[in-house]
Amino acid sequence: MKPTGKDVDPQDRAFGQRVQKFRKERRRTQAEFAAALGKTSSWLSQVERGVQPVQRMDLLQQVADELGVSVQQLRPSIPADGPSHAPAAAQPLSNDLDETRRLLSGHPALDTLLAGQGNSRTTRALEPLRSDVDDLWELTHAGQLAQVSALAVQLLPDLEQTVRTDSGEHQMELYLLLSRAYQALSAAFVRQDEADAAWVAADRAVFAAERSDDPLQVCASVFRMVQAFVRLRSLGQAEHAAQTAIDALEDQGSSSPKALSILGSLHLALALVRARASARTEAKAEIAKARTIAMQLGDEHRNDFNLEFGPVNVEIQAVSTAVDLGDAGEALDIGLAIDATDLSPERQGRLLMDLGRAHAQRRHGGEALACLLRAEAIAPEIIQTHQASRAAIRELVLVAGPNASRDLLDLAERADALG
Numbered sequence: 001m002k003p004t005g006k007d008v009d010p011q012d013r014a015f016g017q018r019v020q021k022f023r024k025e026r027r028r029t030q031a032e033f034a035a036a037l038g039k040t041s042s043w044l045s046q047v048e049r050g051v052q053p054v055q056r057m058d059l060l061q062q063v064a065d066e067l068g069v070s071v072q073q074l075r076p077s078i079p080a081d082g083p084s085h086a087p088a089a090a091q092p093l094s095n096d097l098d099e100t101r102r103l104l105s106g107h108p109a110l111d112t113l114l115a116g117q118g119n120s121r122t123t124r125a126l127e128p129l130r131s132d133v134d135d136l137w138e139l140t141h142a143g144q145l146a147q148v149s150a151l152a153v154q155l156l157p158d159l160e161q162t163v164r165t166d167s168g169e170h171q172m173e174l175y176l177l178l179s180r181a182y183q184a185l186s187a188a189f190v191r192q193d194e195a196d197a198a199w200v201a202a203d204r205a206v207f208a209a210e211r212s213d214d215p216l217q218v219c220a221s222v223f224r225m226v227q228a229f230v231r232l233r234s235l236g237q238a239e240h241a242a243q244t245a246i247d248a249l250e251d252q253g254s255s256s257p258k259a260l261s262i263l264g265s266l267h268l269a270l271a272l273v274r275a276r277a278s279a280r281t282e283a284k285a286e287i288a289k290a291r292t293i294a295m296q297l298g299d300e301h302r303n304d305f306n307l308e309f310g311p312v313n314v315e316i317q318a319v320s321t322a323v324d325l326g327d328a329g330e331a332l333d334i335g336l337a338i339d340a341t342d343l344s345p346e347r348q349g350r351l352l353m354d355l356g357r358a359h360a361q362r363r364h365g366g367e368a369l370a371c372l373l374r375a376e377a378i379a380p381e382i383i384q385t386h387q388a389s390r391a392a393i394r395e396l397v398l399v400a401g402p403n404a405s406r407d408l409l410d411l412a413e414r415a416d417a418l419g
Contacts, residue, residue, distance in 0.1 A: 013050030065300035109160035179208035195231035264293035273322035328361035349379025
């Protein structure tokens, strides 16, 4: 529940007054400014009165950017190097990938391209680079996005430098490593709902994969681009990208496990696109195709191209598709029978989030909250950045009304689900 005027936190009141001051100085109405933030005038009014706290770092940064000021000017208590880090589930998620985003906003290879062999950065041996890329993917799957960013800002310039100055036998493998690194970053940006950065990273992954002479890596990079398009709500582009890659793979006719993993993953991505477009029959048809491919691969746990494709992942996507289509009963029937313990925290968290959404659709408030809290404990960014989870939390609060539990209200606050 939001505080009344008598118990407003003085820091929230001061923050709101600063927002109002800067907004008025820029001669922007509440309606104009709220629309720019994707919020309502009522929400902004509550912020400026201190009734609605702004705690998520990404939203705080968005407000500051729209006003043309620094975060510290709005909230001086935040140090210049960012907020302190409490346990992940105990505080709103910050934008852990900010440094990597800044790196992508330029280009890590510019100094190499301009200075050629004469620039000061030293090249690195192949094996350490390979190890770092593997570590980057492990951190991405584990949801340790701050560590992803810390490694990426060191690794990417080294990779870009090395691949452009190596004219020997390792150049194709170096391009392959570069593509894998950008694919990892695209996946990480999708998880933190930074869809535009995910698109840039996926595009660079495609570019590097082409030069690695590995067409399957190109298709894996396209899969990452499809995920970015979905987060951007560009369903037409997502559909075209996925279908083009599917057609190319089917024309090739390869039945290798790696090719099947990518083909199945693309069918799952296309099922997501169809579900978001409310195309029920088409979405279920894509799930069926992915199931058939997973049966060809068998029950062996594989992780080709870090896609985690297999029978279990197909069923997790079937749950998500059913929830998107409003088939909560089907989602629960499938999802409650899944054992996802061998998959990454991201996949486990996604399953729990979708089960929470399904329970919410069925008005099972206690079961929904339990699933969402477990998802947050495993993969907090799924709850705190995924619009579907925040919508489910908001619905649970509205349905519960004055009987909403403290755990639910605390979860809603951490996810900024009521803003």
